[in-house]
Amino acid sequence: xxxxxxxxxxxxxxxVRAVDAVSFEIARGEFLAMIGPNGAGKSTCFNMINxxxxxxxxxxxxxDSDIAGLKPRDVWRLGVGRTFQVAATFGSMTVIExxxxxxxxxxxxxxxxxxxxxLQHRARALELLEQVGMQDAADxxxxxxxxxxxxxVELAIALANDPRLLLMDxxxxxxxxxxxxxxIALVKRLVEERGISVLFTEHSMDVVFAFADRIIVLARxxxxxxxxxxxxxxxxxxxxVYFGSGKTFAQAxxxxxx
Numbered sequence: 001x002x003x004x005x006x007x008x009x010x011x012x013x014x015x016v017r018a019v020d021a022v023s024f025e026i027a028r029g030e031f032l033a034m035i036g037p038n039g040a041g042k043s044t045c046f047n048m049i050n051x052x053x054x055x056x057x058x059x060x061x062x063x064d065s066d067i068a069g070l071k072p073r074d075v076w077r078l079g080v081g082r083t084f085q086v087a088a089t090f091g092s093m094t095v096i097e098x099x100x101x102x103x104x105x106x107x108x109x110x111x112x113x114x115x116x117x118x119l120q121h122r123a124r125a126l127e128l129l130e131q132v133g134m135q136d137a138a139d140x141x142x143x144x145x146x147x148x149x150x151x152x153v154e155l156a157i158a159l160a161n162d163p164r165l166l167l168m169d170x171x172x173x174x175x176x177x178x179x180x181x182x183x184i185a186l187v188k189r190l191v192e193e194r195g196i197s198v199l200f201t202e203h204s205m206d207v208v209f210a211f212a213d214r215i216i217v218l219a220r221x222x223x224x225x226x227x228x229x230x231x232x233x234x235x236x237x238x239x240x241v242y243f244g245s246g247k248t249f250a251q252a253x254x255x256x257x258x
Contacts, residue, residue, distance in 0.1 A: 002061075003028050003165050003197040004049070009058035011044050018044040020221035021058070026165070026197045031188060033212035034201050035232075037241060040218040042201045043085075046169050049199070050082050051075040062165065077106065081163035081196075085170035087154040091143030095134060095153055098142055099125040102160035128156040131190060148179045155187065159194075166191065168200035172207055180204060184211050205249060209233060217241070 002025040011019040019041040026032050034042050047053040049060055051072040060068040067075055076082065089098045103121040129135040132152040137145065142153065151171065158166060171187065172180030184207050191198050202208050208215060209229040217225040217232060219241045225232055232238055233249045242249075 001028060002026060003030075003063060004199065005059070005061040006045075006049070007059040007061070009045065009048060009060065010056050011041075011048060011053060012056055017221045019048070019055075019218075022218065022221070022223050023058075024216050024223065024226065026199055028164075028197055029192065029195045031191065031198050031211060031213040032200070033208045033215045034199060034218065035203075035205075035208055035215060036218035039220070041221040042218055043169065044221075045218070046167055046199075046201065049075075050080070050167055073105075076161055079161060079164045081158035081161060081166040083151075083154050083158050083166075083168045083171055085173050087147070087150045089142040089145075089150055089153055089157075091141065093142055094139050095142055095145070096122065096125050096129060096138040098153060099128055099156050099160060102157045106161040125156075125160075128159055129153075131159070132156045132186065148175055148183070151175070151183055152186070155183075155190075159190070163196060166196050166198045168198060170201055170203065172202065172204055177206070180207055181210070209249075 004026040006025070007023050009019055009022045010017065022041070022045060034045065036042055044053065048055045048068070051067070051070045051074065054069050058068070059066055062078060062080060067078065090101070093101070100121050103124055126135055126138060129138055132155050134149060134152050134156065137149065142150070145153065168187070172183055175183065187198065188211055212229060214226070214228060215232045216223055217238050224241065225235050225238050227235070239249065
């Protein structure tokens with residue numbers, strides 16, 4: 001059964017067709033990468049699935065319910081998590097308070113002001129922080145964290161609504177090779193344990209080819225390829241889009257396709 005089915009999704013800005021009749025599906029527990037050069041339409045596609053943009057045409061079916069046009073908070077409450085290219089937390093709050101706020105939002109308890117927020121959902125927040133390796137930093141101010149640790153806290157926040165689908169936009173942006181591989185390995189382990197489906201965009205091809213179950217490729221708003229790592233690596237049209245003629249991923253220097 002598909003957790004997400006995107007059918008003929010389209011979005012234009014003026015005369016530019018940012019996403020042009022894109023269709024794909026994500027199976028339960030699948031780790032799907034969406035790649036493409038800058039301007040390919042990846043972020044626009046993500047933002048339509050997440051509810052930040054309304055599509056001009058097409059369907060977005062999450063567990064067979066059409067979520068196209070819903071607000072981001074409503075999409076989130078249905079069970080779709082999201083992380084962003086530039087990770088951010090509330091710096092004035094502790095690590096655990098950031099996660100507690102997400103849990104309060106999911107439980108629709110944000111405005112129950114007669115109960116101190118710091119006392120609510122603490123056990124569940126600690127459990128989520130333990131899963132991402134950040135429980136020892138629970139009571140530290142978020143502003144003191146290194147960027148890689150902020151990414152881990154953001155992941156804990158994204159898991160606060162018990163998502164069946166997790167959208168991750170450039171999850172390793174700004175991280176070094178060892179850090180980014182460690183983060184994606186952590187994500188893959190967590191989603192396998194929970195049976196979560198993941199759609200992620202990524203410019204680092206080492207991460208994509210090492211961890212993705214399947215890869216779809218966008219270029220100029222259209223989907224040009226769909227397959228496993230080996231098929232995408234050897235696809236002539238994908239190589240042309242990334243490198244121009246005469247070069248392959250195997251021949252490219254590390255980071256050349258990022």
